[in-house]
Amino acid sequence: MQESNLNETIAGVVVLYNSGVEVINNINTYIDQIKKLYVIDNSDSPNLDLVNQLQSFRSIVYIPNIGNYGVADALNIAAHRAINDNFTYLLTMDDDSRAPSNMISSMIDFINNYANPEELGIVSVDHSGSLSADAYKEVNLTMTSGNLLSLHAYQKVGPFNKNLFIDHVDHEYNLRLYLNKFKIIEITNLKLNHKLGTVKKFNLYTLNISYISHNPVRLYYFIRNAIYISRTYFNINPKVCLFLLQLSVKEIVKSSLLEDHKYLRLMYIKKALSAGWQGRLGKLS
Numbered sequence: 001m002q003e004s005n006l007n008e009t010i011a012g013v014v015v016l017y018n019s020g021v022e023v024i025n026n027i028n029t030y031i032d033q034i035k036k037l038y039v040i041d042n043s044d045s046p047n048l049d050l051v052n053q054l055q056s057f058r059s060i061v062y063i064p065n066i067g068n069y070g071v072a073d074a075l076n077i078a079a080h081r082a083i084n085d086n087f088t089y090l091l092t093m094d095d096d097s098r099a100p101s102n103m104i105s106s107m108i109d110f111i112n113n114y115a116n117p118e119e120l121g122i123v124s125v126d127h128s129g130s131l132s133a134d135a136y137k138e139v140n141l142t143m144t145s146g147n148l149l150s151l152h153a154y155q156k157v158g159p160f161n162k163n164l165f166i167d168h169v170d171h172e173y174n175l176r177l178y179l180n181k182f183k184i185i186e187i188t189n190l191k192l193n194h195k196l197g198t199v200k201k202f203n204l205y206t207l208n209i210s211y212i213s214h215n216p217v218r219l220y221y222f223i224r225n226a227i228y229i230s231r232t233y234f235n236i237n238p239k240v241c242l243f244l245l246q247l248s249v250k251e252i253v254k255s256s257l258l259e260d261h262k263y264l265r266l267m268y269i270k271k272a273l274s275a276g277w278q279g280r281l282g283k284l285s
Helices: 005-010 022-025 048-052 072-086 103-114 149-155 169-177 215-233 237-257 262-278
Strands: 008-018 036-041 061-066 087-094 120-125 136-138 148-149 184-189 197-203 205-212
Touching: 005 061, 008 072, 022 048, 036 072, 048 061, 061 072, 061 197, 072 136, 072 149, 072 169, 087 149, 103 120, 103 184, 120 136, 120 149, 120 169, 148 149, 169 184, 169 215, 169 237, 215 262, 237 262
Parallel strands: 008 036, 008 087, 036 061, 120 184
Antiparallel strands: 087 148, 120 148, 136 184, 197 205
16 A cells, blocks of 8 residues: 555544534644544534534534434444445544654554554554554554554444443454454554543652542443453453453542542442443443
8 A cells, every 4th residue: 555545545533522622733633644534523512613613624524423422333433434435444533632643654554564464453553651662562452542443344343332332442342353353553653642531649648649530420431341341251351351350440449549529439330330240331321
């Protein structure tokens, strides 16, 4: 695949949720690297200033999905549109992510030089934050933003699980890629600039502890989905499932010791544990 053909094979998607106009600055970091960008708006109500600016881009297709049906639903809408529009790959981006200027060209260079490109499910930026002497690494899990998803793999594996709604949607999909023998590759010199959540600080004597804080509803989805995924896929990849459960235990401990509104958080945790174990998914009502 030649550099001149890059824009002809790759579409992108960014999902909005009550986003501000500053998302335009983030989109500008990758819009010229792809042919078309599907902007799926999951907001409670549209930001008309933002919508007007988005519609001024010739390569943007704005798709209102007002009412928030979850990130998986939005990703599926974009994937189906991209397939119908005859694209080969779909770049998935968070609304707060900024891409390096060489992101897509580096990904395509990797694909061109890979012995069996049909085995690739996702080629991604490096989400580890660590330095590596290797040019790339095969991973079990990667986050959604900065993924170049093979639409061939998507059609084999199936859509994102919209019943998860939000949180671990990417990880569940990673496990299905693994189950279907597709590889997930992170290119180690590609990094995104993006936010991981609200950072809070806690002082304990001479220790200054910083941590990512989730609101109680997000905490519910995080724990519920981790439990459901672990029960569903434990025999497929126990290492990944134990990792997801470990993350949930950390969130429970953090909520019990560091966070405010502890009683409310513990109530949501209790609901999440029950729902995840029983497989009760969907949007929290």
